Amino acid sequence: MTDKSDITLTINGKAHAIRVEARRTLADAIREECGQTGTHIGCEHGVCGACTVLVNGEPVRSCLMFAQQADGKQIRTVEGLARGDEMHVMQRAFMENHGLQCGFCTPGFLMLAVGVLERELDISDHDLVDVLSSNLCRCTGYQNIIKAVRAAAIEMRQS
Amino acid sequence: MTVHAKTEHTKGSGTTWVGRSIRRLEDPALVSGRGRFTADLPAAHWVRFVRSHVAAGTIDSIDAPDGIGMVTASDLKGLKPIKPMLSKFNYVPIGQPILADSVVRFTGECIAAVYAPSKDQAEDFADEVNVAITETMPLTDARVALADDAPRVHAGTQHNVIVEGHIATPKFEDAWVSADRIVRVEARSRRQNATPMEARAGHAVYDPLTERVTLTCTTQMPHLTRTAVCDILGIPESELRVIAPDVGGGFGQKMSLAPEYVLLVWLARHLRSSVAWTEDRRENLIASFHSRDQYVELEGAFDGNGKLLALRGDIVANIGAYSCFPTTCGVEPLMALAELPGPYDVRAYDCRSRGVMTNTCPMAPYRGVSRPVITFVLERLMDKAAGAFGIEPTELRRRNLIDTFPYTSATGLVFDDGTYRETMEMAIKAIGLGAFRKRQEAARLQGRYLGIGFATFSERTGYGSPAFAARGMEITPGFETVILTVDPSGFVEARIGSSPHGQGLRTSLAQIIADEIGVDPQFIKVVHGDTDRSPYGWGTFASRSLVLSGGASLMAAQKIRAKLLKMASHLLEASPEDIKLEAGAAHVIGTDRSVTIASMARAAYHQTHIFKGEIEPGLSENATYDPSGTFSNACHVAVVDVDIETGNVTLEKFLVAEDAGLIINPMIADGQVHGGVAQGIGNALLEEIIYDETGNIMTSTLADFLPPTAREIPEIELHHIETLTGNTITKAKGLGEGGAIGAPAAVISAINDALKPFDVSIDEMPATPQRIRAALRNSGKLP
Numbered sequence: 033m034t035d036k037s038d039i040t041l042t043i044n045g046k047a048h049a050i051r052v053e054a055r056r057t058l059a060d061a062i063r064e065e066c067g068q069t070g071t072h073i074g075c076e077h078g079v080c081g082a083c084t085v086l087v088n089g090e091p092v093r094s095c096l097m098f099a100q101q102a103d104g105k106q107i108r109t110v111e112g113l114a115r116g117d118e119m120h121v122m123q124r125a126f127m128e129n130h131g132l133q134c135g136f137c138t139p140g141f142l143m144l145a146v147g148v149l150e151r152e153l154d155i156s157d158h159d160l161v162d163v164l165s166s167n168l169c170r171c172t173g174y175q176n177i178i179k180a181v182r183a184a185a186i187e188m189r190q191s
Numbered sequence: 192m193t194v195h196a197k198t199e200h201t202k203g204s205g206t207t208w209v210g211r212s213i214r215r216l217e218d219p220a221l222v223s224g225r226g227r228f229t230a231d232l233p234a235a236h237w238v239r240f241v242r243s244h245v246a247a248g249t250i251d252s253i254d255a256p257d258g259i260g261m262v263t264a265s266d267l268k269g270l271k272p273i274k275p276m277l278s279k280f281n282y283v284p285i286g287q288p289i290l291a292d293s294v295v296r297f298t299g300e301c302i303a304a305v306y307a308p309s310k311d312q313a314e315d316f317a318d319e320v321n322v323a324i325t326e327t328m329p330l331t332d333a334r335v336a337l338a339d340d341a342p343r344v345h346a347g348t349q350h351n352v353i354v355e356g357h358i359a360t361p362k363f364e365d366a367w368v369s370a371d372r373i374v375r376v377e378a379r380s381r382r383q384n385a386t387p388m389e390a391r392a393g394h395a396v397y398d399p400l401t402e403r404v405t406l407t408c409t410t411q412m413p414h415l416t417r418t419a420v421c422d423i424l425g426i427p428e429s430e431l432r433v434i435a436p437d438v439g440g441g442f443g444q445k446m447s448l449a450p451e452y453v454l455l456v457w458l459a460r461h462l463r464s465s466v467a468w469t470e471d472r473r474e475n476l477i478a479s480f481h482s483r484d485q486y487v488e489l490e491g492a493f494d495g496n497g498k499l500l501a502l503r504g505d506i507v508a509n510i511g512a513y514s515c516f517p518t519t520c521g522v523e524p525l526m527a528l529a530e531l532p533g534p535y536d537v538r539a540y541d542c543r544s545r546g547v548m549t550n551t552c553p554m555a556p557y558r559g560v561s562r563p564v565i566t567f568v569l570e571r572l573m574d575k576a577a578g579a580f581g582i583e584p585t586e587l588r589r590r591n592l593i594d595t596f597p598y599t600s601a602t603g604l605v606f607d608d609g610t611y612r613e614t615m616e617m618a619i620k621a622i623g624l625g626a627f628r629k630r631q632e633a634a635r636l637q638g639r640y641l642g643i644g645f646a647t648f649s650e651r652t653g654y655g656s657p658a659f660a661a662r663g664m665e666i667t668p669g670f671e672t673v674i675l676t677v678d679p680s681g682f683v684e685a686r687i688g689s690s691p692h693g694q695g696l697r698t699s700l701a702q703i704i705a706d707e708i709g710v711d712p713q714f715i716k717v718v719h720g721d722t723d724r725s726p727y728g729w730g731t732f733a734s735r736s737l738v739l740s741g742g743a744s745l746m747a748a749q750k751i752r753a754k755l756l757k758m759a760s761h762l763l764e765a766s767p768e769d770i771k772l773e774a775g776a777a778h779v780i781g782t783d784r785s786v787t788i789a790s791m792a793r794a795a796y797h798q799t800h801i802f803k804g805e806i807e808p809g810l811s812e813n814a815t816y817d818p819s820g821t822f823s824n825a826c827h828v829a830v831v832d833v834d835i836e837t838g839n840v841t842l843e844k845f846l847v848a849e850d851a852g853l854i855i856n857p858m859i860a861d862g863q864v865h866g867g868v869a870q871g872i873g874n875a876l877l878e879e880i881i882y883d884e885t886g887n888i889m890t891s892t893l894a895d896f897l898p899p900t901a902r903e904i905p906e907i908e909l910h911h912i913e914t915l916t917g918n919t920i921t922k923a924k925g926l927g928e929g930g931a932i933g934a935p936a937a938v939i940s941a942i943n944d945a946l947k948p949f950d951v952s953i954d955e956m957p958a959t960p961q962r963i964r965a966a967l968r969n970s971g972k973l974p
C-alpha cells in the first residue's frame with residue numbers, strides 16, 4: 033500500500049503538487065496534504081455529506097473519491113467561496129438566516145447548495161429540499177438551512 | 192414562523208441589544224472554512240485504538256508484530272481508573288480502566304492503542320494487533336440482567352443494579368384506593384446515540400520548554416476534563432492545559448470523560464511529542480456514549496373526573512458497562528425518578544428507579560436527559576386516560592396541569608412561575624384542534640389516517656451547585672464565573688468558564704454585556720474553552736449556559752458599568768445619575784459633553800493619578816453566579832399521516848408553544864428549538880442502536896443508524912410566551928433541551944391518535960415502520 037504517485041490537485045485555482053498513496057481519499061488529501069481544513073469529515077462512508085466539494089462543478093463526497101481520481105481536475109472548497117473580503121451570496125444567506133449552529137456540516141451544505149444552483153438555478157423549492165436531504169445536520173433541524181438556500185437562490189436568480 | 196406573544200424588555204428605550212435577532216458573531220469564520228476543529232491540528236503521531244470485538248470475555252493475549260508502537264493496560268500501571276462517585280442511593284462505585292485490563296465488558300471497549308506517523312499507518316498497525324479473548328455470555332438487556340441467575344457485569348453488585356432510588360409519599364395507598372380508575376402503560380425507549388456531526392477527537396502536545404501538555408479535544412467541559420485527566424494521571428492541574436476549540440455539536444455525548452483523552456495525554460508525556468486521535472463514525476456509534484435505553488411501567492390512579500390522584504412507577508435504565516464521569520450513570524434513572532410527575536399536579540407518588548449494568552456501551556446524558564423518555568411515558572398515560580374517560584387528550588391535561596405557583600411537587604421540586612396551561616391553550620388554538628378533528632374524520636372515511644398529538648412538559652434549567660449537591664454527586668457542578676475586562680486599548684473581553692459548541696453563546700452574552708456598558712456587541716470578544724484563558728467553570732449542558740454565564744456576565748458588566756460611571760463623573764464633572772453609557776462613550780444627558788470608554792480605559796491603567804485615589808486602578812471585574820434554578824415549559828403538537836400499508840409516518844406539521852423566560856436573541860432561541868425538535872423527531876421515528884444477542888452492534892454506520900434528513904423534518908411553527916422569572920437575574924430560563932424533550936412524546940401520541948380505529952397502542956420509541964406494521968397486523972383490524 034505504500035506506492036505513491038505524484039498528482040496535482042487544483043483547489044480554488046491554486047495547484048498543489050502532492051504525492052499520495054492510491055488509497056488516499058480526496059477528503060484526506062485536501063485536508064492533510066493541501067492544508068485546506070475547511071472541508072470536514074463526518075462519516076467517511078458517504079452518508080453525511082460534510083465532505084462535499086465541487087469537482088469540475090459537480091458536488092461530490094470527497095470521502096468517496098480517491099485523490100488520484102481528482103488529478104488535474106478543478107476542485108472548489110469552502111475556502112474558495114468568498115471573493116477576498118466579500119462573502120458569497122450563499123455564505124451571507126446562511127449567516128442571515130441562522131443556517132448554522134456548530135458549523136461543522138456547514139461547508140458541505142454550502143458547497144452542495146452552490147453546486148446545485150450553479151447548474152440548475154431554476155430548481156423548484158421542492159426539489160431543493162430533496163437535494164438538501166442528501167447532507168446531514170444535527171444542530172439546525174434543517175429549517176433555517178432550507179430558508180437560507182432559498183433566499184440565496186432568489187438573489188442568485190436576480191443577479 | 193415565529194410569533195412572539197409578549198416581549199417586554201425592561202430598559203425602556205426599545206433599543207436594547209437583548210431581545211434582538213442580531214447575526215451571530217461566530218458565523219463569519221465558520222462559513223469561510225476558518226473554523227478551528229480538533230481534527231484540523233497536525234501531529235507527529237496518529238493514534239488508533241484497538242477495540243474489543245466481543246461484548247464480554249477475558250483477554251488471553253495481545254500480540255503485535257515487532258516495531259509497532261503499542262500501549263496496553265500493562266504499560267499504564269499506577270493509573271487510576273475513571274471512578275465517578277455518588278454518595279447516595281445504594282450507589283456501587285465501579286472503576287473503568289483506561290485500557291481494558293484482562294476483562295472486556297462491551298463491544299468497542301479500548302484494549303490497546305497503537306501509534307504511527309500517519310493515520311493510515313496507524314490503521315494498518317491496529318489491524319496487525321492480535322487480541323485473543325475467551326468469550327463469555329453477554330448481557331444486553333437490562334431486564335434480563337436483573338434476573339437472579341444472570342451473570343454479573345462487575346462483581347459486587349446485586350442483580351447488576353449499580354444505583355437505585357425510591358420515592359414514596361406518605362398516605363400513598365389511601366390515595367390509590369380512593370381512585371375510580373387505574374390506567375396503566377408499559378413503555379420502552381430504545382437505545383440511541385447523540386450523533387454529533389463531528390465525532391470525538393483529541394490532540395495532545397507536550398511542550399519541552401514548560402513540560403506541560405496541551406490537550407485539545409471535543410469536550411463540553413474543558414475544566415473538568417483537566418481535573419479528571421490530572422487526577423487519573425496523578426499530576427498537578429498546572430501541568431495540563433485543555434482547549435475545546437470549535438466543537439461540532441455535543442448534545443451531551445461530549446460531556447462525559449472519554450478514556451481515550453487520558454491515554455492521549457499519557458502518551459504525549461511518554462513520547463514527549465504530539466499525538467492525535469480522530470474518532471471514526473463507527474467508533475462513535477459503537478463506543479461513544481449511548482443513551483435513552485429505559486423501560487418504564489407507570490400506573491395512574493384517577494378520580495371520576497379524570498383528576499390524577501396518584502402515580503406509581505418502576506423505571507429500569509440500561510446504563511451499560513461503566514458509569515460515566517462526572518454525572519455518573521445515576522443521571523438518567525435518578526432524574527427520571529425525581530421529575531417523572533412533570534407538569535402535572537399529583538400529590539401521591541410511589542416510584543422505584545434502578546440503573547442496571549449490562550455488556551453494552553456506557554450510557555451518558557443526551558439532550559434532554561431522561562425527560563424525553565419520561566415525558567413520552569407520562570404523555571402516553573395521559574392519552575390512555577383520556578381514552579378511558581372518552582374525552583379529548585387536551586381536556587384531560589387541562590384538568591391536571593399545574594397552575595398555581597410556586598408549586599412544590601410530590602418529589603420536592605419547587606416550580607417557579609410557568610405557563611403550563613397557557614402554552615397548551617395557545618397550541619390548541621394555533622393548530623386549530625376543532626378543525627383538525629373534522630379533517631381527520633373525513634380523511635378516515637377515505638382510508639387516510641391522520642393523527643394529532645400533544646405533549647406538555649417542564650424542563651428544569653439553569654440550576655447551580657445546590658441542585659447537583661442534592662443528588663449526592665461528589666463532583667458538584669454549578670457556578671459559572673465571568674471575568675470582564677476593558678483593556679487599555681478599550682477593547683472588551685469576557686472570559687467565561689462555560690464552553691459552548693454551537694449554541695451562539697458568544698453572541699448572546701455579548702448582547703447582555705453590550706446593554707450594560709454601552710458598546711456594540713461586535714466589539715465584545717467572548718473567550719471560552721481554554722483552561723489557560725478562561726476561569727474555572729463547568730461548561731455547556733443542561734440548558735444552563737445562557738442562564739449561568741449570562742447571569743455572571745450581567746453581574747460583571749454591572750460592576751464595570753458602575754466603575755465607568757464613576758470615572759466619567761470625575762472626568763465630565765457631572766453626577767453619575769446624569770450620565771448614560773451609549774455607543775462606546777459616556778454622555779452627560781442633555782449636553783454634548785462626553786468621553787469615550789476607550790479613553791477612560793486608558794486612563795484606568797495609565798493615568799490612575801487623575802482619579803485622586805478615589806477609583807481603583809484597572810478596569811476588570813469578575814462575577815460568579817450560582818442560582819437555584821428555574822423551569823421552562825412548552826407544549827408540542829405533532830400532526831402526522833400514517834400509511835397503514837407501509838407503517839410509514841409523515842409529519843404534516845409541528846408546532847411549539849414555549850416559555851423560556853426572557854429571550855435574549857430570538858433567532859438563536861428559535862434555532863435551538865428547531866434543532867431539538869428535529870432530534871426528538873429522529874428519536875421518535877428513526878434512531879435506534881441495535882445489539883444482536885451476542886452483543887455486537889448492528890447499527891454501526893449512518894446507513895443503519897438514521898438521523899433525520901431535511902425531508903423528514905416539517906416546518907416548525909413556534910410561539911413564545913415570556914414569563915420573566917425572578918429566579919434568574921437575566922430573567923432568561925434556558926431552552927437548549929426542550930425541543931428534544933417534547934417532540935418524541937408528541938409524535939408518538941399523534942401516531943397513536945391516527946391508529947385509534949385499529950385499537951393499537953405503540954408504546955415504544957422509535958416507532959419504526961416495522962413496529963407500526965407489527966402492531967397493525969396483530970390488531971386483526973387491517974382492512
Ligand code: FES
Nearest residue numbers: 074075076081095
Ligand atoms: S464524510 Fe463524506 S459523506 Fe460523510
Ligand code: FES
Nearest residue numbers: 133137169170171
Ligand atoms: S450546524 Fe451543527 S451539524 Fe449542522
